[in-house]
Amino acid sequence: MPHLDIIDLNASYGSVGVLKGVNLSVERGEVVSLVGPSGSGKSTLLRVLVGLTPPSGGRIVVDGTTIDYRSKSSLKAARDRMAIVFQQYNLFQNMDVMRNVTIAPVQIKGRQRAEVEADATKILARMGLADKHHSYPDQLSGGQQQRVALARALALKPEILLLDEVTSALDPELVNEVLDAIRALAAEGMTMLIVSHEMAFVKEVSSKVVMMDKGQVVEAGPPREIIDAPKTDRAKEFFGKILRH
Amino acid sequence: MERIIAQLPRFFSPENIYFLLQGMAMTLTLTIVGCVLGFLLAFIIVYVRQTPGWWAVPMRLVAIAYVEIFRRIPFLVVTYLVLFFIAAFVKQASVFVIALVAICIYSTAYTADIIRGGFESVARQQIEAATAMNFSRWQTLTKVIMPQSWPVILPPAIVFMVSFIKDTSLVSQVGVFELTFRGKELNNAGFSGVLVFGTIALLYFVMSYPLTRFGAWLEQRLAASRHHRPQRQLR
Amino acid sequence: MNYTFQFGVAFDVLPQLLEGAVLTFQMGVVTFAGGSILGLFFAALKTYGNRPLRGLAQAYVVFFTNTPALIQIYFLYFGLPEFGILWDNFVCVMIGLILNSGAYLTEIMRAGFLSVRATEMEAAEALGFNRLQQIRHVIVPHIAKTIYPALANFFIVILVMGTSIGAVVGVDELTGQAINLSTENYRWLEMFTVAAGLYVILTLVASIALALFGRWAFRVKAKVF
Numbered sequence: 100m101p102h103l104d105i106i107d108l109n110a111s112y113g114s115v116g117v118l119k120g121v122n123l124s125v126e127r128g129e130v131v132s133l134v135g136p137s138g139s140g141k142s143t144l145l146r147v148l149v150g151l152t153p154p155s156g157g158r159i160v161v162d163g164t165t166i167d168y169r170s171k172s173s174l175k176a177a178r179d180r181m182a183i184v185f186q187q188y189n190l191f192q193n194m195d196v197m198r199n200v201t202i203a204p205v206q207i208k209g210r211q212r213a214e215v216e217a218d219a220t221k222i223l224a225r226m227g228l229a230d231k232h233h234s235y236p237d238q239l240s241g242g243q244q245q246r247v248a249l250a251r252a253l254a255l256k257p258e259i260l261l262l263d264e265v266t267s268a269l270d271p272e273l274v275n276e277v278l279d280a281i282r283a284l285a286a287e288g289m290t291m292l293i294v295s296h297e298m299a300f301v302k303e304v305s306s307k308v309v310m311m312d313k314g315q316v317v318e319a320g321p322p323r324e325i326i327d328a329p330k331t332d333r334a335k336e337f338f339g340k341i342l343r344h
Numbered sequence: 345m346e347r348i349i350a351q352l353p354r355f356f357s358p359e360n361i362y363f364l365l366q367g368m369a370m371t372l373t374l375t376i377v378g379c380v381l382g383f384l385l386a387f388i389i390v391y392v393r394q395t396p397g398w399w400a401v402p403m404r405l406v407a408i409a410y411v412e413i414f415r416r417i418p419f420l421v422v423t424y425l426v427l428f429f430i431a432a433f434v435k436q437a438s439v440f441v442i443a444l445v446a447i448c449i450y451s452t453a454y455t456a457d458i459i460r461g462g463f464e465s466v467a468r469q470q471i472e473a474a475t476a477m478n479f480s481r482w483q484t485l486t487k488v489i490m491p492q493s494w495p496v497i498l499p500p501a502i503v504f505m506v507s508f509i510k511d512t513s514l515v516s517q518v519g520v521f522e523l524t525f526r527g528k529e530l531n532n533a534g535f536s537g538v539l540v541f542g543t544i545a546l547l548y549f550v551m552s553y554p555l556t557r558f559g560a561w562l563e564q565r566l567a568a569s570r571h572h573r574p575q576r577q578l579r
Numbered sequence: 580m581n582y583t584f585q586f587g588v589a590f591d592v593l594p595q596l597l598e599g600a601v602l603t604f605q606m607g608v609v610t611f612a613g614g615s616i617l618g619l620f621f622a623a624l625k626t627y628g629n630r631p632l633r634g635l636a637q638a639y640v641v642f643f644t645n646t647p648a649l650i651q652i653y654f655l656y657f658g659l660p661e662f663g664i665l666w667d668n669f670v671c672v673m674i675g676l677i678l679n680s681g682a683y684l685t686e687i688m689r690a691g692f693l694s695v696r697a698t699e700m701e702a703a704e705a706l707g708f709n710r711l712q713q714i715r716h717v718i719v720p721h722i723a724k725t726i727y728p729a730l731a732n733f734f735i736v737i738l739v740m741g742t743s744i745g746a747v748v749g750v751d752e753l754t755g756q757a758i759n760l761s762t763e764n765y766r767w768l769e770m771f772t773v774a775a776g777l778y779v780i781l782t783l784v785a786s787i788a789l790a791l792f793g794r795w796a797f798r799v800k801a802k803v804f
């Protein structure tokens with residue numbers, strides 16, 4: 100049974116269809132990368148998963164349980180299991196690093212503060228942020244903020260991690276800091292769905308690549324097949340362009 | 345002119361000064377209590393107005409109508425409406441309570457828009473991040489939106505309250521012993537209109553001007569701190 | 580809770596209330612026009628004047644925006660006769676309101692003056708406009724567009740907060756008319772409810788008209804609500 104199963108998913112902003120029957124599954128402990136041109140609906144897919152954009156059709160099944168996005172309790176359960184890291188970090192500007200990381204586990208999940216803070220300290224140390232506990236987001240570099248965002252998601256102890264182009268807003272020197280952190284998570288067996296443009300990284304870390312275009316999955320399979328030997332014209336064109344850079 | 349000079353010593357007698365100070369205290373009390381209560385009620389109005397879902401549509405409409413209607417009725421008319429409404433249905437209430445209710449109704453309508461503007465100034469992504477982590481609407485409001493929006497809300501709210509010091513002069517019409525009413529009494533007692541209302545104007549100025557400056561200063565300071573938050577790091 | 584509304588009484592005298600509403604509107608327009616002239620004058624002093632003139636303009640603004648319009652009108656009405664100046668209540672109210680709104684309008688107009696950036700003037704000069712053409716084609720349209728929303732908003736403020744103060748010294752605008760009529764038939768609550776409704780309608784019509792005009796004349800997206 101897949102850990103995350105997306106079946107014939109549809110979603111739209113107003114009357115404009117953005118996802119048109121997406122099918123995709125992620126096994127437990129697997130890392131799946133979502134690639135595709137800008138506007139193809141990758142972010143929208145992740146937003147639908149955490150209930151920020153309502154689906155208009157299809158099913159999302161987590162660990163055998165279908166999520167009902169119109170039911171508050173079902174949605175709450177889904178958000179308990181999946182954590183998202185946004186492209187633009189979206190750290191809470193009014194909280195320091197420690198509070199950003201601990202607020203949800205303490206206030207929302209009701210865990211013991213001391214225990215959560217001990218956890219957070221470990222996670223932040225792993226992210227190379229041990230000396231930044233009391234900095235505010237606007238005092239951190241982009242790469243540091245991105246790692247705080249990752250730490251915040253990890254502190255929630257999610258089963259499934261959703262990452263949206265976590266490196267695209269970073270300077271090249273900072274990209275590796277973040278990718279290293281993700282590599283480590285993959286090695287630990289975290290189930291992940293990643294949107295990324297870093298093809299070398301995608302090849303290295305993921306067991307499956309899914310290419311999307313215009314709200315649909317064009318091709319899916321092992322990275323070597325999809326990236327190096329795409330079958331469809333659309334995929335050939337896309338990877339041709341990307342790999343030339 | 346000679347009349348004014350002749351009246352000066354009698355006008356600035358200790359009793360009259362005390363009398364005027366009492367009026368000022370009443371003016372400030374009405375303004376502060378009325379506007380602070382109005383501010384709290386305005387939070388509720390905005391919270392209701394932003395409730396999502398079709399079942400909340402009637403509530404949202406009431407909240408919108410409240411703000412739109414009471415911003416379009418003169419404060420004097422609101423005061424009279426409260427007076428006659430209470431006379432018709434509650435029978436008795438002190439003029440102080442009537443004035444306070446009128447100020448509350450009015451300041452609620454005005455500050456609601458200030459608060460709404462502040463809430464809407466918080467980036468949508470901040471709210472989405474909270475939502476994705478299972479924050480309830482109330483938790484998102486108190487832990488994310490309010491802490492980020494008070495620098496936007498507070499200065500105009502203070503400016504509104506300060507400007508309302510002047511508008512409270514109208515409640516003298518229903519007989520509240522505030523500063524303007526005291527002025528009219530002194531004028532009726534035979535003191536020169538120039539002397540009395542010149543003094544009253546000056547006393548309003550003394551209350552209003554420093555607070556206006558304070559509001560402007562606060563606005564600048566908070567505008568600066570929104571872009572920088574250096575207080576913590578600089579030890 | 581045994582009060583019975585008799586709105587019929589208020590609707591019977593609707594024509595008289597409407598007369599009051601018309602006077603309210605006229606007072607609003609005259610106050611706004613007079614205040615704008617004062618505002619333009621003092622804003623020009625404040626922006627382009629020398630030190631004493633700037634100080635004068637500043638004193639005017641600070642004094643009139645920090646004291647109640649009602650007290651300013653009382654001063655004219657109860658104070659000036661001591662100097663042998665006997666204006667009737669309507670004149671006192673209008674002069675008081677114009678002086679008062681002039682101070683607020685000075686601030687609005689000044690914001691407009693300050694918004695004309697040096698670069699735009701230079702651009703106009705580069706296009707070969709002379710001084711008068713600059714004013715007509717660059718400065719005035721720019722200022723109008725910048726301050727139109729604030730002006731439109733302030734007109735509504737005058738209409739609502741300003742003119743009703745006249746009732747206190749017996750001017751028969753809408754609020755005054757409501758007082759007069761209810762002293763005759765004692766239906767205060769109904770009379771003031773209807774008057775309040777008329778205020779809402781009057782300002783709503785004015786807001787919509789101003790928003791449409793602004794969109795047509797300056798392409799400003801003024802909000803009605």
Ligand SMILES: Nc1ncnc2c1ncn2[C@@H]1O[C@H](COP(=O)(O)OP(=O)(O)OP(=O)(O)O)[C@@H](O)[C@H]1O
Nearest residue numbers: 112113115117135136137138139140141142143144
């Ligand atoms: N809030 C919104 N309202 C309306 N349309 C939107 C909204 N957000 C995204 N869209 C549209 O939905 C489509 C998919 O957007 P999405 O952000 O999911 O693309 P993406 O694959 O993540 O692109 P990118 O690589 O640029 O991030 C685009 O055509 C976009 O214009």
Ligand SMILES: [Mg+2]
Nearest residue numbers: 141142143186
């Ligand atoms: Mg995206």
